[in-house]
Amino acid sequence: MNKNIQESPQKKLTFSDVFAGCGGLSLGLINAGWQGVFAVEKHPFAFETLNANLISSENDFFDWPEWFDPKPIDVSAFVTQFEEKLRGLKGKLTLLAGGPPCQGFSLAGERTQTDPRNLLIEEYIKIVGFLEPRILLIENVQGFTLAFKKNGDEKHKRVPYSDIVIEQLEQIGYQTFSKIVAFSDYGVPQIRKRFILVAVKNDDPVLTKLNGKTPFEILEANREKFLLSKGLATSLPVSVKDAIGDLEVQAKKLVESDDSPVKGFKQIEYNSDSFSSPFIQLMRKGFGASPNSIRLPRHKQKTIEQFQSIMDSCTLGKTISKEDRERLGINKRAITPLNENLPSATVTTLPDDILHYSEPRILTVRENARLQTFPDWFEFRGNYTTGGTNRKSDCPRYTQVGNAVPPLFAEAIGQILRELAS
Structure with missing residues (x-):
């Protein structure tokens, strides 16, 4: 692995991917010109896919730190084991990406506040506090924007979980922007809408560059240019x-x-x-x-x-x-x-x-x-x-694909964030 990768001005903008899955979000960011540092994924099959395509490749997609062996690891164990190392990276990472497991928020599921998968967003917030990256990028299902109706305290029954996360991020010094985005608008051939959150540190020049706009307004304005660059039609979705x-x-x-x-x-x-x-x-x-x-x-x-x-x-x-x-x-x-x-x-x-x-x-x-x-x-x-019995714990190929962030959309928003951060 190339330990001098950060010396290249073309690759100075770095990202890490938490809850990385098989690598859809990472792949899109890499295609948009971002340089990976590390990725966290607990499922062995998903990590095997991620590792084979993006981490162990000869393309230096990731400038992997020596203190973290590339292997599957639960995010809670990662936070506990590497807290000191993460604090040592404070302020050095440009972008922290993450799509915390969405099943606990999905409209197709039980949607209870006590679902343990929902607590993983708290671990994500801890990592944010240790690293203090300039920008955050979170993807989740639409149900993330709805209040819980089952097994929740009164606040969680009244307030969408997305609002609670936004409040936590604002308390630690981030300005947030969020939107439900239709991925079919960006060349993804499926009716897939997801909650996307971008957060920027309060004192970061990105906010000046936004000039009163949101990242999503810039993304929408760049949509046709992006699709044309990929050889895709701008008027109709891909069938x-x-x-x-x-x-x-x-x-x-x-x-x-x-x-x-x-x-x-x-x-x-x-x-x-x-x-x-x-x-x-x-x-x-x-x-x-x-x-x-x-x-x-x-x-x-x-x-x-x-x-x-x-x-x-x-x-x-x-x-x-x-x-x-x-x-x-x-x-x-x-x-x-x-x-x-x-x-x-x-x-x-x-x-x-x-x-x-x-x-x-x-x-x-x-x-x-x-x-x-x-x-x-x-x-x-x-x-x-x-x-x-393995259905709830394994992550076979169908599951890896279904859980992934479409790389083409990740590239579209990755281009916008890269331009803002440069």
């Missing part, structure tokens, strides 16, 4: 077909999966000439091989028939209705058959939340990764799925 049309099974030769920990699965023999679009060209830029994680699901015949019935009789592009669920005998609450001409529904950690637009199957990990704007050179590691 599902334009994102994954080259990964269809139809007319493809099937071969044994070459990266499945479990034998007996098939994958397509990838053919880049089968279908293309500006988005696919962007995802495949500089990469001529077959992407990994294209293992096809192995559905039972009964499941295939049910999926076909959904595709034939339900509205494509919309979550199937309660009436359709009852008519088809489906217990699952949320399942969406995709419309090839529209963006995808939000990619989640559950593979069967979304059905392919023309084939009676769930999407592959790579298809989900495309919808999340991971380039084809980015390789996912670990198991594909996890069941049974």
Whole structure:
């Protein structure tokens, strides 16, 4: 690793990523010109993916500190073990990024204040206090902006958790800006809206550069320029077909999966000439091989028939209705058959939340990764799925992709923050 990386004026703006997952936010910031310092992620599979693509690469994406071995670690243990080292970096880091686990805030979940995952934001605040970075970047689900209704004290039942976090950051010397952002506006081919918070130290020149505007106003003003720089249309969102049309099974030769920990699965023999679009060209830029994680699901015949019935009789592009669920005998609450001409529904950690637009199957990990704007050179590691007692603790490939911040959006906002911080 290059220990002189910070001497380069082109890479003087540094970031660290807490709750880094498989690296979507880090990848986007790197593509925007930021230099990584360290990343914190506790799940071994997710860290394996992050490490293989961004940390151990020969590209010096991270100028990793010698005191922190690159390995998975829980954020609480990280804070306890390295408090002194973190305090030694006070004021030296430009940007601290982090997407604290969102499940406790998700509208699809129980949303209780006592969910232990919600407490991880407190560890993030501790790290902020130790490092005092110039800028903070937080991403979370829309439910982060709503008050808790269950098992909460009176304040948390009345006040959105986002407001409480903003109050804490303002108390330690940051000015905050927040917004619910539609990622489809920035080339992400799915209907995915997320809470984004940017905080800037009260005495930082970034506030002067903003000149009364918010980072989000600048982001919106730069939207068309960003999309054009990527070869994408500015008037219409990227459709599902334009994102994954080259990964269809139809007319493809099937071969044994070459990266499945479990034998007996098939994958397509990838053919880049089968279908293309500006988005696919962007995802495949500089990469001529077959992407990994294209293992096809192995559905039972009964499941295939049910999926076909959904595709034939339900509205494509919309979550199937309660009436359709009852008519088809489906217990699952949320399942969406995709419309090839529209963006995808939000990619989640559950593979069967979304059905392919023309084939009676769930999407592959790579298809989900495309919808999340991971380039084809980015390789996912670990198991594909996890069941049974390991479901709540493991982070297989589908989960890694579903939890990630789309790199393309991270790059868009990363460019704005880099310009402001320069």
